[in-house]
Amino acid sequence: MLFPLNIPAMLVRLMYLVHAAGFVAIFAFFFIHLYLGTVGSPGSLPAMLTGWVSRAWLKKQHPKWLKEMEEHGTLVVYGEEKSSPHGHDH
Numbered sequence: 001m002l003f004p005l006n007i008p009a010m011l012v013r014l015m016y017l018v019h020a021a022g023f024v025a026i027f028a029f030f031f032i033h034l035y036l037g038t039v040g041s042p043g044s045l046p047a048m049l050t051g052w053v054s055r056a057w058l059k060k061q062h063p064k065w066l067k068e069m070e071e072h073g074t075l076v077v078y079g080e081e082k083s084s085p086h087g088h089d090h
Contacts, residue, residue: 052078
């Protein structure tokens with residue numbers, strides 16, 4: 001603390017308690033977030049590392065988005081050739 005003597009002792013003790021509780025909460029939420037983003041959602045870690053998801057993952061996680069992309073012809077499947085969106089192949 002920068003000026004601990006200017007603050008009542010009881011308030012300082014309360015602030016230490018709130019600070020410790022905040023640490024515990026953030027620590028817990030970090031690991032919950034880490035779990036749910038990897039093990040809790042199979043296929044998410046490879047998506048974060050490569051930028052690509054499988055069609056099965058997309059169908060499970062975002063079925064409306066998959067259907068919309070298929071209808072508009074904007075779905076790009078990893079490993080498949082596709083012409084550019086403007087009709088120019090480079």
